[in-house]
Amino acid sequence: MTTQEIANQLVDYCRNNQENKAYQELYSPKITSVEMVEPMKEVHGMEGIQKKGQWWEENFDVHGTEVSDPLVADNHFTVRFWMDTTHKPSGQRSQMNELAVYQVQDGKIIREQFFYDTGE
Known part of the structure; x- marks a missing residue:
């Protein structure tokens, strides 16, 4: 699959709440996932995911949730996610925008990194 095809398929899975299918089909077993804050700042492999x-x-x-169309550049692509969530422990409801950047290598997503306002 090309980077564009992977990006389109990921967006389709996310829009249809099929993230597990995306992990199985589109992600490398050597995936690295990077967040901006703890407790899951950086995880590796499918077990970490x-x-x-x-x-x-x-x-x-x-x-x-809302998921944008992907924007592709060579072996990278980005997707904007909007989410309306409630933090279970505090009961606080909030909305957020998140920019996800993905790197593709050998036909699989090898790295994902998320950018969002941490409130700091």
Whole structure:
């Protein structure tokens, strides 16, 4: 698959709440995922991705999302995510924009990094 095809497929999976399918089909087993803050600042491999997903589900209720079309440049692409969530421990509801940048190598996503306002 080309970077454009991978980007389009990822967006389709995210818009249809099929992130696990994306991980299985589009991600390299050597994936690195980078956030801006702890506790999941940087995780490696599919096990790290699974732990990160579990942490997210335990801590957030998602009320709504929007996923932009991808913007591709060579072996990188970016997608904007908008989310309406409630932080379960505090009960605080908020909306956020997040910019995700993905790197593709050998037909798989090898790295993802997320950028958003941390409130700091």
